Amino acid sequence: MSTLPLWLIGLSAVSAAWSALDRLLVPSVCWLLRRRMERVIDDPNKRLQLEIPAFNSARRRVLIDRLLSDPAAG
Secondary structure (H helix, E strand, C coil), X not given: CCCCCHHHHHHHHHHHHHHHHHHHHXXXXXXXXXXXXXXXXXXXXXXXXXXXXXXXXXXXXXXXHHHHHCHHHC
């Protein structure tokens, strides 16, 4: 019976931690920051009766797909 080397187990653990960080923690932090920034924009909108547009975070490919599949566009 062969065993895995310790460095391979360590490398797998680091890879799993990086993957979890990338898929779980980073999107939640981005969502939290986006909510705070939208609140910052809403405050002057209410006080000054302005309309500052919210940040557009849609990716370029998503916008292209929406335009191409829009029946009103032609």
